[in-house]
Amino acid sequence: xxxxxxxxxxxxxxxxxxxxxxxxxxxxxxxxxxxxxxxxxxxxxxxxxxxxxxxxxxxxxxxxxxxxxxxxxxxxxxxxxxxxxxxxxxxxxxxxxxxxxxxxxxxxxxxxxxxxxxxxxxxxxxxxxxxxxxxxxxxxxxxxxxxxxxxxxxxxxxxxxxxxxxxxxxxxxxxxxxxxxxxxxxxxxxxxxxxxxxxxxxxxxxxxxxxxxxxxx
Amino acid sequence: xxxxxxxxxxxxxxxxxxxxxxxxxxxxxxxxxxxxxxxxxxxxxxxxxxxxxxxxxxxxxxxxxxxxxxxxxxxxxxxxxxxxxxxxxxxxxxxxxxxxxxxxxxxxxxxxxxxxxxxxxxxxxxxxxxxxxxxxxxxxxxxxxxxxxxxxxxxxxxxxxxxxxxxxxxxxxxxxxxxxxxxxxxxxxxxxxxxxxxxxxxxxxxxxxxxxxxxxxxxxxxxxxxxxxxxxxxxxxxxxxxxx
Numbered sequence: 001x002x003x004x005x006x007x008x009x010x011x012x013x014x015x016x017x018x019x020x021x022x023x024x025x026x027x028x029x030x031x032x033x034x035x036x037x038x039x040x041x042x043x044x045x046x047x048x049x050x051x052x053x054x055x056x057x058x059x060x061x062x063x064x065x066x067x068x069x070x071x072x073x074x075x076x077x078x079x080x081x082x083x084x085x086x087x088x089x090x091x092x093x094x095x096x097x098x099x100x101x102x103x104x105x106x107x108x109x110x111x112x113x114x115x116x117x118x119x120x121x122x123x124x125x126x127x128x129x130x131x132x133x134x135x136x137x138x139x140x141x142x143x144x145x146x147x148x149x150x151x152x153x154x155x156x157x158x159x160x161x162x163x164x165x166x167x168x169x170x171x172x173x174x175x176x177x178x179x180x181x182x183x184x185x186x187x188x189x190x191x192x193x194x195x196x197x198x199x200x201x202x203x204x205x206x207x208x209x210x211x212x213x214x215x216x217x
Numbered sequence: 218x219x220x221x222x223x224x225x226x227x228x229x230x231x232x233x234x235x236x237x238x239x240x241x242x243x244x245x246x247x248x249x250x251x252x253x254x255x256x257x258x259x260x261x262x263x264x265x266x267x268x269x270x271x272x273x274x275x276x277x278x279x280x281x282x283x284x285x286x287x288x289x290x291x292x293x294x295x296x297x298x299x300x301x302x303x304x305x306x307x308x309x310x311x312x313x314x315x316x317x318x319x320x321x322x323x324x325x326x327x328x329x330x331x332x333x334x335x336x337x338x339x340x341x342x343x344x345x346x347x348x349x350x351x352x353x354x355x356x357x358x359x360x361x362x363x364x365x366x367x368x369x370x371x372x373x374x375x376x377x378x379x380x381x382x383x384x385x386x387x388x389x390x391x392x393x394x395x396x397x398x399x400x401x402x403x404x405x406x407x408x409x410x411x412x413x414x415x416x417x418x419x420x421x422x423x424x425x426x427x428x429x430x431x432x433x434x435x436x437x438x439x440x441x442x443x444x445x446x447x448x449x450x451x452x453x454x455x456x457x458x459x460x461x
Contacts (some may be wrong), residue, residue, distance in 0.1 A: 039236045046243065069296060072284045079247040080280065083257055086236050086244070110277050111284065114303035115296070156333040163336045164350045184267055188306075191313070191337055194330050195302030198320055202295045205323075 038085050038092050042078075045097060050074055053101065057108050064112060073111060077104035151190035159187070253368040254311025254343065255283060261308050262342035268308040278307035286315060290371070294319055305334070311369065313338035314346050318372050321379040331380065344368045345376075352382045 050071070057070040065073070081100050084090050090099070155176070162172045173183040248255070259275030261268075270278070285300025298319045304312035317334035320327040338346035345368045367373050 039240050043237055043240045043243065066293075066296075068291070069284070069288070072287050075247050076280050076284055079244060080257065080276070082240060082244050082247075086241075107277070107280055107284075110281060110303075111300065114281055114285075115299045153329060157329055160329075160332045160336045160350070163339065166351070169340070184264075187337060187340075190333065192306050194320075194333070195298060195305060195316060198316075198323060198327070198330070199295065199298045199302060201327075202298055202319075202323055 038090065038094070038096060039082075041096055042082055042085060042100075045100070046078065049078065049097070049100060053077075053104050056101075057104065060105075061108060061112060064115070065108065069111070070108070073107050074104050077101075077107050080107075151186050151193075156190060249283075250371060252286075252311070252371070254309070254314075255279065256309075256311075262310050264308055264341050270307055275307060275309075278304040278309050278312070282309050282312045282315075285312065286371070289315055289319065292322070294322060305337075308341060310338050310341035310343040310346075313341060314343050314369055314376070315372055317346075318376050318379070321376065328380070331376075335376070335380070345373045349377060349380060349382050 053074040054067060054070045057065060057073060058067055061070070077100060081090075081096070081103055085096075090096075158176065159172060162175055167175065169183045170180050173180045176183075178186070256279050257276065259265075259272045259279060261275060261278075265275070268275075281300045282304035285297050285302075285304060288294075288296035288300060298316070301312045301316045301319060305316045313334050317331040317338065320331040320334060335346045335349055339350045344366070348365065369376075
């Protein structure tokens with residue numbers, strides 16, 4: 001049976017969740033009844049879960065997530081768990097309510113991390129290279145090279161142009177005179193930097209707009 | 218609740234559960250409109266292996282893609298940029314494509330970067346991005362005048378318009394032809410990609426229960442940007458093809 005940590009701030013079973021946590025048969029053996037019942041328990045729990053979880057996430061995240069965002073997270077968590085049930089990936093006697101709320105909480109944490117622009121993969125760890133066997137990389141250069149290095153806009157334009165002509169990564173790297181196993185890393189780094197710049201630009205724009213609105217009052 | 222539907226796939230040899238029909242209806246509702254790049258199984262296409270992410274991380278990225286897309290539909294650009302950006306950094310082709318739209322909505326200064334993201338999406342196997350990128354070469358009607366398959370039915374048209382790419386973008390694929398560069402041959406069509414009982418679910422993750430990820434990150438006092446809502450184009454987008 002899966003083991004998972006209870007969340008802080010709420011008891012393991014909350015009001016209205018009892019129906020979702022009906023215990024398994026005494027002999028502990030999975031049966032057709034319990035598997036059907038798992039889906040039914042989820043369905044019965046949906047309205048209660050959505051009402052409670054949205055408010056829970058809203059309060060636990062100190063208002064950093066909008067009510068709509070919290071609802072989106074709860075719905076996504078529910079969908080993920082239902083898909084696991086449908087694919088028979090959960091034991092029939094799992095405490096489905098607690099499992100569901102843990103999934104939701106993890107998703108909320110991921111969302112907040114994304115807002116802080118912390119990657120699901122650590123930015124300091126480079127993604128795998130297409131050709132890891134290549135030996136033509138200067139190890140000293142690798143040490144001093146920052147994990148995220150900007151790709152100039154001019155090079156991004158060039159890459160787009162070459163790619164639009166049908167060139168693949170190997171051909172583009174040859175045209176640019178860079179090692180074939182660098183091109184993916186550089187492009188990855190460029191995407192990572194670009195999204196940071198974009199997020200900052202949008203927030204700065206919002207701040208300026210807000211400040212202008214205050215001055216106009 | 219007397220009607221149940223039984224999944225026959227994806228159980229990995231375990232007893233297949235019967236799922237209440239009402240639950241399947243709810244699943245369809247929560248899943249939203251068909252989306253080729255909604256990949257709950259974490260399959261992000263031909264470049265998936267280049268990212269050192271386990272299946273759980275890719276599934277998380279897919280969820281961020283879905284939640285970020287909802288924010289994009291509401292024109293909450295800040296949230297959309299963060300969540301789609303996180304999924305894009307995990308190599309999610311659909312997120313790369315929609316992040317390009319976030320850039321385009323942010324202003325004309327971002328068009329070059331948007332093109333770069335479209336190119337990245339194309340490299341990761343996104344068919345719409347590949348068509349946009351090669352538009353000048355493939356801008357011709359198909360002999361039969363048939364509409365091309367659009368993978369991102371919610372946002373493709375807006376991306377195309379903001380990039381200034383002219384239609385028709387017809388890329389007739391003769392029977393038996395090899396897929397476009399970067400396009401995996403078995404890219405599913407819309408129906409296959411969104412079937413909840415698709416075979417891809419069977420090859421999914423091991424039975425790993427969720428564990429808490431840790432404390433909430435410190436707050437970032439940056440409110441979401443609000444602006445006039447730009448309606449995403451809902452529903453299918455069969456492209457009209459003029460007779461020539």
